[in-house]
Amino acid sequence: MAGLELLSDQGYRVDGRRAGELRKIQARMGVFAQADGSAYIEQGNTKALAVVYGPHEIRGSRARALPDRALVNCQYSSATFSTGERKRRPHGDRKSCEMGLQLRQTFEAAILTQLHPRSQIDIYVQVLQADGGTYAACVNAATLAVLDAGIPMRDFVCACSAGFVDGTALADLSHVEEAAGGPQLALALLPASGQIALLEMDARLHEDHLERVLEAAAQAARDVHTLLDRVVRQHVREASILLGD
């Protein structure tokens, strides 16, 4: 693309970050009183809200109940004013359904579903503003919301996107970098064990470079974990102060 350099000679990206640097992350838990668990996260200009209801009885057909574990149900919805161009339908289109499925796969791997047989856990994610890295922001927000709801998980699920430009792996892509068309990868990691919950890439990348991009995404996810851990501890500390412990 003429005129837009994603990575300058000195190693700076379009928004002034270095190759492996994350955007500023701010997160809050317990935003809604009525839901069982809720969380709000801002990663740069990407804002996502996650709400968890559950575990509760299966709604709709009882036949869907699994006898030995809980059913995880995810819905991804992005507000009509979230992107630069106004979106017509907030949910129900293909991309939203696909994201919902990916979130479900991610969280079925992390939540200890055997503890709640024949019940359902609903995770609803709403993207208020999309500036790249929406899957990662949704997963991070949903992790905090599930923790806020008190549902036991194997580990945090931390996600980050990564791309590859000019021989360098970039972590946490913004919308400009995603739109440039290079290969991009979304990774959801369980940090303590280093296990991958979900890895998604639909672009062409030479296998020699895969290792580096994967490592950049994994390191970024571990950095996200440090931040989310701090947020959770802060929230618990505030809650215990209010309870008078």
Added chain:
Amino acid sequence: MASVTLSEAEKVYIVHGVQEDLRVDGRGCEDYRCVEVETDVVSNTSGSARVKLGHTDILVGVKAEMGTPKLEKPNEGYLEFFVDCSASATPEFEGRGGDDLGTEIANTLYRIFNNKSSVDLKTLCISPREHCWVLYVDVLLLECGGNLFDAISIAVKAALFNTR
């Protein structure tokens, strides 16, 4: 859970309280809950507002785009409303469950803003019959704690006020 089931005794208790001008949360019959209004919350819109009325949380974004005026009103721009009841308000709104309530509220909003005294649509016109501004007002229902119409109308008003 967002839905609350009441027993008969609780219902009788509430009705008796209202007859004495005392509601469940201690308010009188005509008292409002505290309203919090915040504008300019979403940066890639022309105007936005967030209203919290007790447990009700509404987020409104206004996007201005160019369009052609309607045939019966060539000198005016127009407003388009869209209400999205998100599933985070209550699980019953998942998928298409919230569409009925959404269309009902959107139709009410169209009726409210249809008269001349609320929004001056002539200022939205750029050149008659050719170009005009179309304001897409998108309402997002984040949490449903009663009294939706009031909160939504306050939020839409605030967002339109905030629109540059």
